[in-house]
Amino acid sequence: MNTEIIKATINGTPVEVPAGTKILEAARKVHIKIPTLCKHQDLLPSGGCGLCIVRVKGSPKMFRACTTPLENGMDITTHDAEIVETRKTVLELILSNHPDECLTCGRNTNCELQRLSAEFGIRDDKIKRYVPDLPKDASTGSIIIDARKCIKCGRCVQVCQEIQNVWALSFLHRGINTKMAPCGDISLAESPCIRCGQCAAHCPTGAIVEKDDVPAVWDALHNPEKFCTVQIAPAVRVSLGEEFGLPPGTDLTKKIYAALRRLGFKAIFDSNFSADLTIMEEASEFVDRFTKNPSSLPLVTSCCPSWTDFMEKMHPDFIDHFSSAKSPQQMMGAMVKTYFAQKNNIDPAKIFQLSIMPCTAKKFELERCKEMKSSGYPDVDCSITTREFARMIKQSGIDFDSIPEEKADSILGEHSGAGVIFGTTGGVMEAALRTAYNVITGKNLEKEAIDIQSVRGLDGVKEATIGVGNFNVRVAVAHGLANVEYILDKVREAKQQGKESPYHFIEVMACPGGCIGGGGQPYGVTDNLRQKRMAGIYQCDRNCPVRCSHDNPEIKKIYADFLGSPRSEKAHELLHTHYQSRPIYQR
Amino acid sequence: MVGEGSDSVFGKILTIMTSETLDQGQMSCEEIRKNIQKYVDKWRNVEGSLIMVLHDIQEDIGYVPREWAMEIGKALDIKLARIYEVLTFYHYFKLKPQGKHSIHVCTGTACHIKGAPAILEILKTQLGFNVGETTADRLFNLDVVRCVGACGLAPAVVIDGEVNGKSTPEKIIEKVKSLQS
Ligand code: SF4
Ligand code: SF4
Numbered sequence: 001m002n003t004e005i006i007k008a009t010i011n012g013t014p015v016e017v018p019a020g021t022k023i024l025e026a027a028r029k030v031h032i033k034i035p036t037l038c039k040h041q042d043l044l045p046s047g048g049c050g051l052c053i054v055r056v057k058g059s060p061k062m063f064r065a066c067t068t069p070l071e072n073g074m075d076i077t078t079h080d081a082e083i084v085e086t087r088k089t090v091l092e093l094i095l096s097n098h099p100d101e102c103l104t105c106g107r108n109t110n111c112e113l114q115r116l117s118a119e120f121g122i123r124d125d126k127i128k129r130y131v132p133d134l135p136k137d138a139s140t141g142s143i144i145i146d147a148r149k150c151i152k153c154g155r156c157v158q159v160c161q162e163i164q165n166v167w168a169l170s171f172l173h174r175g176i177n178t179k180m181a182p183c184g185d186i187s188l189a190e191s192p193c194i195r196c197g198q199c200a201a202h203c204p205t206g207a208i209v210e211k212d213d214v215p216a217v218w219d220a221l222h223n224p225e226k227f228c229t230v231q232i233a234p235a236v237r238v239s240l241g242e243e244f245g246l247p248p249g250t251d252l253t254k255k256i257y258a259a260l261r262r263l264g265f266k267a268i269f270d271s272n273f274s275a276d277l278t279i280m281e282e283a284s285e286f287v288d289r290f291t292k293n294p295s296s297l298p299l300v301t302s303c304c305p306s307w308t309d310f311m312e313k314m315h316p317d318f319i320d321h322f323s324s325a326k327s328p329q330q331m332m333g334a335m336v337k338t339y340f341a342q343k344n345n346i347d348p349a350k351i352f353q354l355s356i357m358p359c360t361a362k363k364f365e366l367e368r369c370k371e372m373k374s375s376g377y378p379d380v381d382c383s384i385t386t387r388e389f390a391r392m393i394k395q396s397g398i399d400f401d402s403i404p405e406e407k408a409d410s411i412l413g414e415h416s417g418a419g420v421i422f423g424t425t426g427g428v429m430e431a432a433l434r435t436a437y438n439v440i441t442g443k444n445l446e447k448e449a450i451d452i453q454s455v456r457g458l459d460g461v462k463e464a465t466i467g468v469g470n471f472n473v474r475v476a477v478a479h480g481l482a483n484v485e486y487i488l489d490k491v492r493e494a495k496q497q498g499k500e501s502p503y504h505f506i507e508v509m510a511c512p513g514g515c516i517g518g519g520g521q522p523y524g525v526t527d528n529l530r531q532k533r534m535a536g537i538y539q540c541d542r543n544c545p546v547r548c549s550h551d552n553p554e555i556k557k558i559y560a561d562f563l564g565s566p567r568s569e570k571a572h573e574l575l576h577t578h579y580q581s582r583p584i585y586q587r
Numbered sequence: 588m589v590g591e592g593s594d595s596v597f598g599k600i601l602t603i604m605t606s607e608t609l610d611q612g613q614m615s616c617e618e619i620r621k622n623i624q625k626y627v628d629k630w631r632n633v634e635g636s637l638i639m640v641l642h643d644i645q646e647d648i649g650y651v652p653r654e655w656a657m658e659i660g661k662a663l664d665i666k667l668a669r670i671y672e673v674l675t676f677y678h679y680f681k682l683k684p685q686g687k688h689s690i691h692v693c694t695g696t697a698c699h700i701k702g703a704p705a706i707l708e709i710l711k712t713q714l715g716f717n718v719g720e721t722t723a724d725r726l727f728n729l730d731v732v733r734c735v736g737a738c739g740l741a742p743a744v745v746i747d748g749e750v751n752g753k754s755t756p757e758k759i760i761e762k763v764k765s766l767q768s
């Protein structure tokens with residue numbers, strides 16, 4: 001380890017940082033902000049845009065602060081007339097190849113390029129604009145790529161290749177013809193893309209945005225024939241506030257219920273409830289395999305549609321290890337269109353079920369396979385992201401800041417703390433273990449042990465051994481799909497050698513941080529932000545009087561009234577699904 | 588000759604398909620795998636083997652078919668996306684079969700004014716292909732170039748590397764016809 005300390009000055013202020021620190025970060029330490037465009041905190045610097053140039057005394061050329069490490073004795077100037085003018089020219093050059101469409105862009109008022117143009121006071125097109133005419137790619141139904149708005153920063157490619165290990169996007173051609181696209185003239189839907197939306201979450205401009213399904217929701221709400229119902233996902237409640245100027249992690253559950261009622265939804269449910277239901281099914285599946293059929297372990301969680309898609313495409317040898325339990329989104333839909341409809345005597349054909357998700361892949365999950373319609377109707381009719389939901393509230397005239405809190409509807413609205421932690425990496429594992437512990441030992445985890453710290457946090461791979469009665473349950477948790485390989489390879493290796501699997505239970509979420517860092521969440525995600533949202537989720541959990549899914553009174557009632565027991569025939573019909581191997585490239 | 592449309596000999600070119608122009612992509616995966624194995628074996632332990640394999644395939648069959656690229660990816664354990672990053676970075680590599688003869692119409696300012704659009708137009712209608720495309724019989728490629736530095740001879744058309752100055756649609760069609768036989 002290199003612990004050498006570098007001493008230098010930036011704008012006359014002395015600065016000391018560990019060797020290897022880039023000028024950009026060193027400047028931040030002494031409260032100087034160097035403008036950046038291509039650099040993102042999650043990613044390695046590419047030095048692509050040239051906006052972060054600084055001057056080092058004694059050198060005739062300018063340096064890129066994002067890629068240049070600070071050296072001993074450097075005397076750096078970050079802002080002078082020439083530097084600022086050069087940066088402005090860099091921006092003007094970028095703008096000269098960028099369409100003039102801010103007013104109708106998905107990133108209007110929330111775009112890094114737009115913000116920089118405003119900050120630099122760019123008032124006219126100095127350089128004649130040339131924007132090549134390129135078609136949009138809307139093939140996935142989850143995200144839309146508008147290559148004309150691409151500034152070629154390469155963030156999306158790095159995310160897709162390095163963080164998600166999907167390699168749907170690649171850096172094709174060069175020079176003025178450079179483009180970020182699936183390779184070989186195919187559409188994104190024909191590529192290995194898993195619709196995670198991480199490219200959209202990291203893009204600085206409107207070149208990749210979620211597909212906007214808000215108009216379809218308004219149509220349903222304005223249709224007197226429709227009985228509109230809605231569910232909100234765990235991760236949405238702790239991030240939505242960012243769209244309204246509130247600190248990340250603020251729990252807005254009850255304000256969201258109130259806003260939904262004012263939007264015209266007749267029944268407001270919470271995916272936390274169906275997360276509890278997922279746990280009942282999945283924990284039962286786990287205990288069954290663990291106690292009766294250990295050779296079928298590990299069990300792998302399946303509630304993230306991007307992960308499921310990834311597994312089907314790249315790791316079909318794990319199909320038998322996947323939990324057949326549907327995701328909370330789909331379970332809720334299936335319950336609304338059967339149990340809720342019957343109880344309230346509503347024709348399920350008239351029910352519109354919306355899901356509000358942190359996720360772009362959830363749009364794709366609606367049609368994943370025929371089991372997504374097991375009630376005879378689509379479980380869920382439409383799925384919108386946190387960002388789309390924020391726009392709906394803003395369009396509706398609801399004063400979200402001052403709206404009083406309300407409750408969700410019963411019976412699909414009450415939830416345990418285990419349901420809410422589904423929104424973060426490690427949460428599904430923790431929730432499942434709380435219930436598995438009870439099923440195996442007949443008791444709940446002690447109050448101090450109920451927070452299973454070893455599966456929490458932002459480490460890419462978390463491994464732990466949890467004592468459950470007389471057993472030790474070995475678990476692994478991964479998020480950011482590039483981290484999955486390590487775990488799967490260990491399982492494969494053991495299998496090959498005829499040894500016991502190193503893990504009994506594996507949780508995977510595609511997005512870094514889990515759904516709190518989902519591709520449909522408010523923009524500007526960094527680890528710092530993920531941590532704050534995560535803290536909000538665990539606070540929600542602590543605030544819940546009931547901490548375990550199996551103790552949720554409404555869960556007990558729905559099994560007593562309708563489903564029978566976990567993995568009963570009825571549960572299987574409505575709450576479970578299947579997986580199949582799929583080709584990586586469709587063409 | 589001009590304006591005879593699809594009844595002209597050039598219209599007919601499009602319908603002639605000979606066995607030697609059969610798309611390499613139509614081979615079965617099995618056959619492709621067998622074919623690329625020799626390239627892969629040759630370069631397997633060499634650094635930069637990907638580019639050498641692609642180079643040899645380009646040399647031997649004139650382009651790198653998508654199906655071949657996929658099999659190379661499997662054989663060398665390299666993502667298809669990475670292979671295309673290489674393929675599209677170098678102009679040397681072609682992704683589609685190229686014609687036997689290349690036609691480059693100069694569309695620099697001088698050539699444009701002196702009649703390049705009319706030449707392009709007749710080539711497009713007579714040969715039935717667009718800029719950047721190859722005729723179905725793989726005889727001709729059509730491309731435009733910005734300026735070949737022969738402005739004094741405008742309009743210029745480069746056919747198989749030879750500059751044809753002061754071109755007219757008629758002269759070019761004549762030349763193309765002679766190459767066809
Ligand atoms: S949605 Fe995910 S998988 Fe698809 S291109 Fe974007 S980052 Fe890659
Ligand atoms: S699409 Fe967005 S993230 Fe990707 S290179 Fe273009 S501007 Fe950057």
Ligand code: SF4
Nearest residue numbers: 304359510511515518
């Ligand atoms: S981790 Fe969550 S937000 Fe991300 S793709 Fe999976 S389900 Fe969607």
Ligand code: FES
Nearest residue numbers: 038047049050066
């Ligand atoms: S931010 Fe440093 S080059 Fe783009």
